[in-house]
Amino acid sequence: MFSKLKDFFGGYAPTGPIEYMVVGLGNPGKQYENTKHNVGFMALDILAGKMQANVTRLKFQSLCGDGMIGDKRVLLMKPSTFMNKSGEAVRSAMQFYKVPMENVLVLFDDISLEPGKLRIRRKGSDGGHNGIKNIIYLTGKDTFPRVKIGVGGKPYPDYDLADWVLAPFTSDARKQVDAALANIPEIVSLIVSGKTDQAMNRFNK
Template identity: 35%
Template sequence: MSGKLLAGLGNPGTKYLWTRHNAGFMVVDRLAHHANVAITKKAFSGLYGETTCWGERLHLLKPQTFMNLSGRAVSPALHYHKLTLDDLIVIHDDLDIPFGQIKLKKGGGHGGHNGLRSLLQELGSGEFTRIRVGIDRSKFGDTADYVLSPFSKSEMAELSTLLDRIVDAIEMLVSEGLPKAMSIYNNKDLLAG
């Protein structure tokens, strides 16, 4: 059982804990909570934990390199576990998707996302699965300030439900494959009903 590496992107430290840019960390933390595993081991320039879930060995990683150097944590973890890009699932925030929605896809560029830019540099390819977590785009002001600001009060009230639904999407992705998960979860309002 080789497994999957699930890398949630974010920034370390309490200052960034509930910021939009840390959506990847939040999803991996919620998954770890469901799987009853701690992501506390210091490894691969990140915090790491592993568990067996849905018939698959899951390696959970939260890079502690800061977002712009995420690849420096993900690449060694992938190599250490002898996993390929097909085994990598990267979870990150996305400005072009409304809050409450996710998009699953395989491959692509970095779209201006510094965490993805670092991954493409370190891995030499973008051919991995991404779970893009919608954070909406700022209606005004600077994008950099926006992604590093906390979720709004109304968003925070729905975050718990949203994270649980994203974990459901990961379960389908791991157990039934990307095409099925994409058909069910892409462009769906995860907070409806």
């Protein structure tokens, strides 16, 4: 499959209008780089590597890059607004490129899933995730596809949630997460190509 993916993610200069956005959620700054809450950034970096896209341009309060997935030009974004204000970056880019909500794919962490588990959804509520909550609040819509990446729940009920998601993974959990993240390019390519059902059937386990 990876040989096919290499062909699908064309290593050539992107052309045409931006038709799709893929947004990885996280917090800027080295202190957050390997934390559970930054798994959306990790996922986007893996996708960018496969697309040979440099996500280094400062625009829309984000680090941005773009490339081709099939015949679609795709904007890659890592908002630098901090998680709670992710919607500001997403809304700005959507308005500028006139991208419909249904063409905004968001990658983010989910504490309700075990480390390395994936859940693909066409739409839905925020599920208590502050980044998703802000995107829904500022755009007024929850009709965007998303890939939830499991990071595992708190070890006990009284454990502070912020401390949990802003802490790094254990070595075992990180191995499970890394294995799941390796599937992100294939998942994104399927969704952007209009094959969300196929992606869900293959990766929602």
